[in-house]
Amino acid sequence: MDDPDQSVPARTVIPAMRVVGYPGPFSDWVIASIAALLGQAGHQFAVVNDLTDDHVGVQLLLGLNHASTHRDLPIVVCLDNPDQALQHLVAQGGDVIGHTRALTAVIAGLNGLHRRPDALLIRPADSESAAGRLAALLGVGLGDIAPPPMPVLEITPLTRQIADDFLTPIVEMVLSGTPRNFLLPRECLMCRTHEPASAIVEIAGPARPLYFGPFFHFPPGAWEVELELWFSHDVGDASFAAEFFTGVLLSRARMRPGKGGWYQAVFPVLIDHPETPMELRIWVERGAIEGQMGLRQIKFRPITPPP
């Protein structure tokens, strides 16, 4: 008969946890580190998309749908640098705008997760201390594990622009809770033919959107949007409208330049549903027979409430 007092190496079940972040080498690195720590401690684990009761579940989440169903689980929020994350996705194939859209969905899905007491936020700058922090969260010893090296990708110019102008400010905004200015690159929009937006478009044609997109998830809050526009001398009496649309019209500005030159259109937009992708449309409101329009940049500034 076996001695019931003798300890048997048990495969201890550790409650599941969630790992939230962009798909890519940094998330892979964090998961590999977790796997290494657990393996070293002799624990069973599995990387699963859905949690089970018997295993350590490591779940990589994109967007809000999964996060909202497992509120009580410890969370590791691992956020790669946006340029690396975007470049990784671009390297897998597909267009950079679609991948940017996916990243904005992840950012929107954080929804304050990183501020929870049981959350651990890991950035690439924290990688040296990450293993120790993960070990503490898992309740295992650090040992002498050597997490695998994390690749650093070469960033293309468009990826750099989108990351620097748009993604990085938004990530910093979400993590710090402090609104800040950011730019939406024109290259994220599309023209009527579903091609990437060009600097100059022909106004001549029927009433239609000249620019539209990008269906990104924008950070919540009250924003002042500034469009920097150019019109050719033969714009005539053409009138234009800029709209923010999420299935409902959030904000609209109308413009009638009257003559050629540079213009700024400044108008507010309130974003209170960051989980819904948002579209910017710039229309020519009536048929036109001549004229050109250019879009240089779209700037978002937080609206500061009065004291």
Place this chain on the structure above:
Amino acid sequence: MNAPFSWGAKRRAPPSAVPADFGHDINDRAIIVRDLVKEFPTEKGNRRILDGINFRCGPGERIAFLGGNGAGKSTLIKLMAGLLLPTSGTIHRGLFMSWPLALGGGFEGQMTGYDNMRFMSRIYNTPFEKMLDFVSDFSELGSYIYEPVRIYSDGMRARLALGISLSVDFECMLIDEVLAVGDKRFQEKCYHEIFEKRAHCAMIMAIHSVDAVKAYCSQALVLKGGRGRVFDDVNLACDIYATF
């Protein structure tokens, strides 16, 4: 104003644009309009109705003028017919051009339809019997041909004028919203006479019917704000006009 070429974008010619600078010589067998401007004096100064219009229409080609009310379509037709003089610009009439079809303003009201026809046949050197036979059949005026024109209704006057117009062998037809004259059966007869039996003629027409433009025209001049632009893509021109 300089375009922002520093953005690296190339300024391309818009699609379907007909170059305005088409040269011609005095023997060019076409109707050619260059830099046409028409202003009218008003109490507040001159009002520019047409501002630099350019187009060309040769044998077998049909160009439609599209534009909202007051865009200058009828003014342009009258300029083509010589009923108005341009403020500046040129109109080269290299084809034997009609007056605006169904224009009944040139009739002598005391004369009968018959006598007006005799007068017109002499001016345009058209055999009278040929004109009489055609107009009698086409206009469906019956015995009213022998009545003074002053007692005709507007529709009867338009049918007489249209019939006389079609009986002369014009090389270029000017049409100003005349196709709505008469009942449906008469309109179908007009379409057959104009667009099928005279397919070899050049036609310059101001019409509101987008379906007729798409069906019968090879070009469209879209007028807006005094400016005009010719589109070879008639469907595009109609789409632009439809969203005015």
